[in-house]
Amino acid sequence: MKIQNKRLFASILFVLISVLCVAQGPPYPGGGPPGPPGFPIDGGILMGVGVALFYGVKKILGNK
Structure with a gap:
């Protein structure tokens, strides 16, 4: 067969x-998804996202 x-x-x-x-x-x-599993997204996830953003900005600005 051809592409x-x-x-x-x-x-x-x-x-x-x-x-x-x-x-x-x-x-x-009932048509809807089940409820949440019962554990919230706490500060650990948000802190990791913040560190990743900081690191990314630092790398981008450091290359210039």
């Missing part, structure tokens, strides 16, 4: 799979 035919085949497959996934009914009774 163009393979791309067309892959695109059609992707669209068909997407349609099938949307066509399925809701997985939970």
Whole structure:
């Protein structure tokens, strides 16, 4: 098969799979997702994001 035919085949497959996934009914009774598991996102996650942002800005400004 040529590259163009393979791309067309892959695109059609992707669209068909997407349609099938949307066509399925809701997985939970009542239609909504289950509630949260009971533990909040606390300061550890937010602190990690803050450190990552600081490190990224430092690296970007350090390269100039």
